[in-house]
Amino acid sequence: MxxxxxxxxxxxxxxxxxxxxxxxxxxxxxxxxxxxxxxxxxxxxxRESGVDEEHVVVLQVAGGTVNDDAAAIARGDIATIQALPGVVAVSASSLVPFANGAWNNVVNISQGQPLPNLSASTYMGGEQLVNALGLDIVAGRDFLPGEFVDWGARGPGGESSPLPSAIITRAVAEELFPGRSAVGEVVYSIGDTPLHVVGVVERLVRARDGGSLVDYQHSILLPARLPYEGFARYVIRVKDPADRERVLEAAGSAVLENHQGRVIVRQYTKTLQELRQDYYRxxxxxxxxxxxxxxxxxxxxxxxxxxxxxxxxxxxxxxxxxxxxxxxxxxxxxxxxxxxxxxxxxxxxxxxxxxxxxxxxxxxxxxxxxxxxxxxxxxxxxxxxxxxxxxxxxxxxxxxxxxxxxxxxxxx
Known part of the structure; x- marks a missing residue:
């Protein structure tokens, strides 16, 4: 035309x-x-969280008078939940994805360096933490039983129990150790503590990502058994997704009987998929x-x-x-x-x-x-x-x- x-x-x-x-x-x-x-x-x-969201539920309890051994209360809760039918693994955890909690620590490759390499969400938990979250280990191994310490326990001189090892995400590994394996390397975190990297997981989203597209997979896992000190968050992985509600109800009743005076925090006692829905509302x-x-x-x-x-x-x-x-x-x-x-x-x-x-x-x-x-x-x-x-x-x-x-x- x-x-x-x-x-x-x-x-x-x-x-x-x-x-x-x-x-x-x-x-x-x-x-x-x-x-x-x-x-x-x-x-x-x-975004993929790296957690087996279809099979994971979260139980959060609070309150109660903690006059007894705080570590013994946590051990009793975990043993009680683990004994329930349909439970694959359970662990107390310092953080849970999409639960609006945040505990970030710097992760460095040199001790005492003035500028941090990166900041990462710090997941602490017991022997079944990796299994309870359903994480995929792509390099190295899971924590060994002898690597776990009782978090908050003090030695004869009043010093805290040292953390020997760490598992990091692939995103952290590639940023700190580009072009080589991170397994066997040493990183420094939580008061400049040296941590030997024993494993790498494919991904684990930050508990609270803040909307960033750059560092939302910056997470680190540490082998620390958490005591019950007026609050606990238990990550439970079930065998069948159809059993999630039943397991949550049974686990809540069981831990309340295990130690009196506590309540279930209903806002965060949900399946991980429900927590995701709430988080992104x-x-x-x-x-x-x-x-x-x-x-x-x-x-x-x-x-x-x-x-x-x-x-x-x-x-x-x-x-x-x-x-x-x-x-x-x-x-x-x-x-x-x-x-x-x-x-x-x-x-x-x-x-x-x-x-x-x-x-x-x-x-x-x-x-x-x-x-x-x-x-x-x-x-x-x-x-x-x-x-x-x-x-x-x-x-x-x-x-x-x-x-x-x-x-x-x-x-x-």
Missing amino acids: DMMPILSSLKKRRVATGLVVAQIALCCAVLCNLLSIIGERVGRMQ KDRAMVLLLVTFCIALLTVAALGIVGLASFWVTQRTRQIGVRRALGATRTDIVRYFQTENFLLSSAGIVLGMLFAYAINRWLMDAYEMSRLSLAYLPAGALVIWLLGQVAVLLPARRAAAVPPAMATRNAL
């Missing part, structure tokens, strides 16, 4: 053309950033809100294109009639308006991409948002192009449906 008539027509309507291009540019800029935020939130919700609400805003934005833009295209069709009735009289088909008329809209959309998209980066830079500085991915620019452009073509189709078909003689007569 000859582009000169289209460009000439747009040149005569500079103000209207400029407004349409500006509207499309603003729509494209906002849409690209919204798609980026939505994609980031969805990606965060879909705000993210899901944000995604729904942003999707709704995108739909509203595109609807307003489409209505603007339809209104302006209808107005231009009315103004160019005579031009349409003449083109029809000279042999232009209905398809030619429709294609004319679609091509015109494509040119306007393309100009708006080019400006919109520049605006999108400007908005993203502002969001990064003001709200610590992540950088806009280049993948969202063509996605936003495609949506705007399709929107423009669909929005202009009705006015274009209405123009093409006017008989040539009637169009010319009405224009005279």
Whole structure:
């Protein structure tokens, strides 16, 4: 199709053309950033935790008078839960993914270094911690029975029991020891304590990731039996997912009988899948809100294109009639308006991409948002192009449906 008539027509309507291009540019800029935020939130919700979520439940208890041996209470709880039918493994744990708890420690490769290498969630637990979480060890081994210490126990001189070893995630291993095996290496954490790395797990999400896409798999496991000191979190892995609710109910009743005066913290006594759902509730609400805003934005833009295209069709009735009289088909008329809209959309998209980066830079500085991915620019452009073509189709078909003689007569 000859582009000169289209460009000439747009040149005569500079103000209207400029407004349409500006509207499309603003729509494209906002849409690209919204798609980026939505994609980031969805990606965060879909992260793999590394835990066997389908088979893991969490029991949290609190309260009670701890006049007895705190370590003995914890041992009694674990033995009672382990004896329940359907339980594969159980362990007290300092952290649980998606439970809104956070205990982070620096992990270094040299003792006493001034700047830390990284910060990692610190999971402490007893002999069955790795099995209870259902973690996949990809290098090295699990903790040996002799490596576990009673956390909080003091020696004759009042010193804390030293932790001999650690298991780290693959993400931590690759960052601290790139290009070589981490098993057998020494890392320093929790008061600059030397820890021998005995194993590497595929992944274990930070108990509270904070939305970061960089370090959410920075976690470390330590062999420490946790005493009951007014609070305990037990990770229970069941054989059959259908038994999760039954095991939770039975485990809760059992530990309350084991030591009087305690209560079940219902907010965090759930399956791990339920904890994940609760943890990402705000993210899901944000995604729904942003999707709704995108739909509203595109609807307003489409209505603007339809209104302006209808107005231009009315103004160019005579031009349409003449083109029809000279042999232009209905398809030619429709294609004319679609091509015109494509040119306007393309100009708006080019400006919109520049605006999108400007908005993203502002969001990064003001709200610590992540950088806009280049993948969202063509996605936003495609949506705007399709929107423009669909929005202009009705006015274009209405123009093409006017008989040539009637169009010319009405224009005279």
